[in-house]
Amino acid sequence: MSQQTAVTTHHIPEDLPTRIQHFIDGAFVDSVSGATFDVLDPVSNEIYATAAAGQKEDIDLAVAAATRAFKQGPWPRMKPRERARVLNRIADAVEAQDKRLAELETFDTGLPITQALGQAQRAAENFRFFADLIVAQSDDAYKVPGSQLNYVNRKPIGVAGLITPWNTPFMLESWKLAPALASGCTVVLKPAEFTPLSASLWAGIFRDAGLPDGVFNLVNGLGEEAGDALVKHPDVPLISFTGESRTGQLIFGNAAPYLKGLSMELGGKSPAVVFADADLDAAIDSTLFGVFSLNGERCTAGSRILVERPIYDEFLARYAERAKNIVVGDPHDPATEVGALVHPEHYEKVMSYVELGKQEGRLLAGGGRPEGLDTGNYVAPTVFADVAPDARIFQEEIFGPVVAITPFDSDVEALELANGVKYGLAAYIWTNDLQRAHTFAQSVEAGMVWLNSHNVRDLRTPFGGVKASGLGHEGGYRSIDFYTDQQAVHITLGPVHTARFGATPHRPEEAEEAAEDAGDA
Incomplete structure (x- = not known):
């Protein structure tokens, strides 16, 4: 099947580093052991840099530096406004070099340049948002008239371990760094090994x-190695992780002996449910963008599309035609809509699902490498129709430009199909029936639901999933909750009536007072 392709020139950024180091206690350093690993460019799959490969001893040094900074340094003790000024300067710096950040991110990940630019700008907004939030934050206070004043005192917990994925690395790093730093924590960041380039820019x-x-x-x-050592380090009380559900299970088990705080945003297989009364033009636009933007390498991708039977055939025809016209090509070309997948290992995984899908569904578009792109990790946007709910391409996260489309005949069947996987991250519902929209949204097993929209984030709202898609929520005050202890402080305002255990001589009325006080326990 033919596929639109952009220019195939290979753009290499100027001043590209060939050596990527750790950053510990204000200095760039190599691994103690000298160990390194190779970093590939996803367009050519050639090695462009070597990165320091962190081991337990490197994590130990980083945690020790973060612990000193937390216990002895000024950051946790600064006023919120002082920390906010630093966060706003960080946002200014990100905005000032957003094009350079996007260029490096595109080179490292294979994301289309226009989308990488949007992610860089979102990173700046994340810091601005939490700079504002930490200043505006208020806490609960309760007064018992004439008796007691009770209030909540927030304190940063300590060293936060942040483990981030490779799909939109710079933005997702900012999503964790901004609230952790705003709260007064110190951090150790372990970025994904496929994409270490943009993370190294945070230090400067x-x-x-x-x-x-x-x-x-x-x-x-x-x-x-490095991630495992960070999770198991006894001086790291918090771990925030974004990645695969299987890795999340390992982290959960390894963190359990230390009773660490965990926030985990894991995999997804999110449904997009299109009812017959939906705005079909808008639904097609949104469901195409929802699975093929960011190369399909997004946790909230609507990679299962459920379509009501009366519009099923029309939806398939129009959707497949649009998918065939998606421009695939060099990630640095502004015309490119789908670039190269991040790494040859991931490319092989996605292609294995494409081949499986040819047995489990009816291929309408894509199904292989785009014409004219003979090298690099390119996959044509691939559409399978008539996919059964027990098919692996319906049940399993592919994390690439591949979509499964399935018909339904009733609201009940649509809900069963939507909920019929182990994941529960996002859901997208398309209908003009207000009652159906709210009823379905409240019944679907998903941490986030968008009605008549693709994934449009409001940073004030909780972000997270249910079932195998996550543990806990971040976003807005929920992020601050995660990185802070909430200490209840109780102040007595009047006389305290306390049972006088052991007092003599014993008076009968004291027994009654003791009984009343015991009832307050």
């Missing part, structure tokens, strides 16, 4: 913004 941005040494530490490396 933070230093220029005035973040004290040791508050931000970065250790590159493999998940089973």
